[in-house]
Amino acid sequence: xxxxIMFGPPGAGKGTQSRRLMEKYNLTYISTGELLRxxxxxxxxxxxxxxxxxxxGGLADDETIVKLINKAIKDHESSEGFLFDGxxxxxxxxxxxDGLFIRLRQKITSIFILELPDEVCKQRxxxxxxxxxxxxxxxxVIKKRLEEYHQKTLPLLEFYKDTGLLTHxxxxxxxxxxxxxxxKHVNEDLKKKATNVVMFGYPGAGMTTQANRLxxxxxxKVISTxxxxxxxxxxxxxxxxxxxxxxEKGLLLPDEIVIRLLEKKLLENNSSERGYVFKGYPRTLxxxxxxDGxxxxxxxxxxxxxxxxxxxxxxxxxxxxxxxTSRRMPYDSSASTIVSRLEEHETxxxxxxxxxxxxxxxxxxxxxxxxxxxxxxIKEPVLRASKNLRQIL
Ligand code: AP5
Ligand code: MG
Numbered sequence: 001x002x003x004x005i006m007f008g009p010p011g012a013g014k015g016t017q018s019r020r021l022m023e024k025y026n027l028t029y030i031s032t033g034e035l036l037r038x039x040x041x042x043x044x045x046x047x048x049x050x051x052x053x054x055x056x057g058g059l060a061d062d063e064t065i066v067k068l069i070n071k072a073i074k075d076h077e078s079s080e081g082f083l084f085d086g087x088x089x090x091x092x093x094x095x096x097x098d099g100l101f102i103r104l105r106q107k108i109t110s111i112f113i114l115e116l117p118d119e120v121c122k123q124r125x126x127x128x129x130x131x132x133x134x135x136x137x138x139x140x141v142i143k144k145r146l147e148e149y150h151q152k153t154l155p156l157l158e159f160y161k162d163t164g165l166l167t168h169x170x171x172x173x174x175x176x177x178x179x180x181x182x183x184k185h186v187n188e189d190l191k192k193k194a195t196n197v198v199m200f201g202y203p204g205a206g207m208t209t210q211a212n213r214l215x216x217x218x219x220x221k222v223i224s225t226x227x228x229x230x231x232x233x234x235x236x237x238x239x240x241x242x243x244x245x246x247x248e249k250g251l252l253l254p255d256e257i258v259i260r261l262l263e264k265k266l267l268e269n270n271s272s273e274r275g276y277v278f279k280g281y282p283r284t285l286x287x288x289x290x291x292d293g294x295x296x297x298x299x300x301x302x303x304x305x306x307x308x309x310x311x312x313x314x315x316x317x318x319x320x321x322x323x324x325t326s327r328r329m330p331y332d333s334s335a336s337t338i339v340s341r342l343e344e345h346e347t348x349x350x351x352x353x354x355x356x357x358x359x360x361x362x363x364x365x366x367x368x369x370x371x372x373x374x375x376x377x378i379k380e381p382v383l384r385a386s387k388n389l390r391q392i393l
Pocket of ligand 2: 016
C-alpha cells in the first residue's frame with residue numbers, strides 16, 4: 001500500500017499534483033481544505049464553526065480536523081492507499097496521523113514537500129482567484145495563509161526529520177515537470193516494496209501449482225514450510241533432528257521450531273528482497289501473527305492473501321484422484337483421512353482468514369476450472385495489490 005502526504009505552502013500545487021497522483025496510483029484522495037470548504041458550503045455545524053477562521057486565512061482547530069479525517073477514512077476503509085493533501089498541518093495533527101495509521105495497521109510511505117517561493121505562490125493564487133471562487137484567494141488572506149504555513153506547518157518537518165520519509169520537491173516549472181519529479185520517487189518506493197502473497201485454501205485446492213506459477217512469473221520465492229522441514233530432516237541439521245519424530249508421527253510441529261526456521265530463511269543475508277509466496281503457512285491464527293512479526297523485522301508486510309475456493313465435492317475428487325498417482329500425500333490415503341484433513345483445515349482456517357479479512361487483505365478466488373484459468377484469476381488482483389511496476393510504469 002502507498003500512503004503519501006503532500007506538504008507545501010498555499011499555491012504550491014498540492015491539489016494539482018495530488019489529483020494526478022491519485023489517478024496514476026489509484027489512491028484515495030483526502031484534502032482537509034476541500035472537506036472544510038464542503039462543510040461551509042453545506043452550512044453544517046462544522047462549516048459554521050470554521051467559516052470565519054478559514055476565510056480569514058487561519059487554521060481550523062485540530063478537534064474539527066480529526067473528526068473530518070476519521071469520517072473520510074471510515075468511508076474508504078478498503079482503500080488501496082491514501083493521499084493526504086494539507087494534512088497534517090500542525091504538530092498535534094502529526095500525532096493524530098500516527099494514531100490513525102496504527103489503527104489502520106498502515107505506514108506512511110513518503111512525504112513530499114513542494115517548495116516554491118512565497119511570491120510565486122501568491123501570483124498563482126491571484127491567478128486562480130480569476131478562475132475559481134475561493135473566498136480565501138485574495139491578497140490579504142493569501143498573506144495570512146503563507147504566514148500560518150511558515151509558523152505552524154513548516155516546523156512540523158522536525159517531527160519527521162529522522163524518519164527518512166521526507167522528500168523535497170522543486171515546485172517550479174510546469175505541472176508535467178513537477179509530476180515527473182514526484183513520480184520518480186514514488187516509483188522508486190514501489191520498486192523497493194516487496195510482494196508477499198499467502199496462498200491459502202483447503203488441501204487439494206491447487207495451492208502448490210498456483211504458488212509455483214505465481215512465484216515464477218513475478219520472480220518471487222516460494223516458502224513451503226513442509227518442504228523446508230523435509231529438507232532439514234534430509235540434511236540432518238539440528239532443526240532436522242528435532243522435527244523428525246514429529247514428522248514421522250504426522251504431528252503438528254511446535255511453533256517455536258518453525259519460527260526459527262522461518263527466521264533463518266527470511267532474515268538470512270541472501271534472502272529474497274522481491275518477496276515470497278507462502279504456501280501451507282500460516283495455518284493457524286498464531287502463525288499469522290508470527291509471519292507478520294517476522295516480515296516486520298525485514299521492513300515488509302503481507303501484500304495479499306489468495307483464498308482459493310473449491311467445493312468439497314471437487315476437493316474430494318481431486319484428492320482421491322491424486323491418491324492413485326505417485327504425487328500422493330500421506331493424508332490422501334483414504335476417504336476418512338481426507339475428510340479429517342479437510343475438517344482440520346476448516347477448524348483452523350477461519351481464524352486465519354478473519355485475521356486477514358480485518359486488514360482487507362483477502363482476495364477470494366474461484367479455484368475451479370483449468371490451471372490456466374485459475375491463474376489468470378489470481379494474477380490480476382495480485383498485481384493490483386502489489387502495484388506491480390510492469391503494470392504501472
Ligand atoms: P487548502 O485547501 O489545503 O489550501 P492551501 O494549503 O492554502 O493550498 P491551496 O489549495 O490554495 O494550494 P495548492 O497547493 O493545493 O495549489 P493548487 O494545486 O490549487 O486549505 C485551505 C484552508 O483550510 C487553510 O487555509 C486552513 O484554514 C484550512 N485547513 C485545511 N487543512 C487544514 C488542517 N489540516 N488543519 C487546519 N486547518 C486546515 O495550485 C494553485 C494554483 O496554481 C492553481 O490555480 C493551479 O492551476 C496553479 N498551478 C499549479 N501548478 C502550477 C504550475 N506548475 N505552474 C503554474 N501554475 C500552477
Ligand atoms: Mg489545494
